Amino acid sequence: MSARTSLGTLAGVVGFLAFVEFTSGILQGYYTPMLTNIARHLEIPDADVNWLEGTQLMLSALVVPALAKLGDMVGHKRILLVSTAITAAAALVLPFTSSFPVFLAAWALMGFYVVWLPLEIALIWSRARSLPGRSGITAKAAGLLVAALESGAIIGALVGGALVDVLPLTVVLLIPALAVVACFFVVLWGVRESPNPTGGRLDTVGLVLISLALLALTGGLSLLRITGVENAFSWAVVALGILLVWPFAVWELRQPDPLIDVRMFRSPSLGPVFLTAGLFGVSVLGAQAPLSTFARTDPAVYGYGLGTSGFQTSLIIGIYLIAMIAGAVTYPTVARLLTPRVALIVAAVLVGIGFLLFLPFHAAYGQLITNMVIVGIGSGALVAALPAAAASAAPPTQTGVATGLTNSVKTVGGAIASCVFGIALLHGATGGTQSTAGSFTGYVTVWVVCGVTALIAAGLLVFVPKDAFRDAAASDPAAPADASTR
Structure with missing residues (x-):
């Protein structure tokens, strides 16, 4: 097969996988505007919504290393199909249960979708093995997949917020489940298995x-x-x-x-990057549910919140995701002007400032959007840059492991934060045990913790060697394209 034919075949594979990532984006954006509706449907307080997020994030942290390793061993398409089937089965449970424990278990199992992007990148990398410019081809493909992911997140948030105001919740929850079912067949019929699985064994202990x-x-x-x-x-x-x-x-x-090469945590360049990823996970993953429920809280009843509809909440999320895309796209330019290390510090500072601005400015819709735009620009730059920074600072044989660790550590940070925020929001909730809204003190705690952890991350990055990440960032501007919201 000629290189041109092989490239055309690979382009077709990327197209099918882009549909999968578009669906992944829908899963990440669709449910957020309706979390208050889901809480009322399950008859739980808003604070309990954080346990949905926390359990899914923790399961994600557990399954990514294992499934990524299994993909190398037995074939990336095979594990992609398994993870898609589990995600689809879990999503199909959500519309048909009002039991919080059942809903919680199914929601957690939906977390298997987080392994899709690593498996897809690995599949594309292996399929491009015989092509010239393999790294460039993989980077461009990754950029397309991430663009599909972000587009799906924006559309999912807008559509989910609009539908929850006009349709029964059961119907609304069924729509993303059917999209995941479609993904299974897209992968089954449209994607060929990666060649030459490596074999080996999984570090089960x-x-x-x-x-x-x-x-x-x-x-x-x-x-x-x-x-x-x-x-x-x-x-x-x-x-x-x-x-x-x-x-x-x-x-x-x-x-x-x-399973995880812990030696990399000792590196003066990699250690701060991994710690930054964990601290960044606190805000980018752990604060999503509190921000949504705060916006939906009725100020006429509780004295705080904005009382937004589902669609108004989805607009906030959509603008936030657009700001993230802007931050990810502009990061390479800023990195060239200021060096990647300084650009990372600036991004972390923006996240910290954006969250701390919630303390004085949280009473109006425009204030909330302004804060989220600042947070989104910094978050987008960090999501895009952290995997590239880790890859450029890692030993040549450990670039993939280092990039994966930024995702895993970020997920753990988000899961822990989600649990902590759930405790904070329940403590002192207005109306005692009969209240459904989170406490205002809890929301202040969320903003302070997210702001302070981001500033701590900026401080850690100051101690990174000044020339860290520079060569890789300068020579491969496409590297930061892996800007998923995971």
């Missing part, structure tokens, strides 16, 4: 150890939510989760093919 650590950590946070922050046993479970990271690290250091 490492997977079990890190899973136990994460489950203990988030389980302890959940107990704190249920029993109160004064409960000593809950704090002990949290401490156990933190301590269990130690045997995991010891085990991984002894493995020739570890």
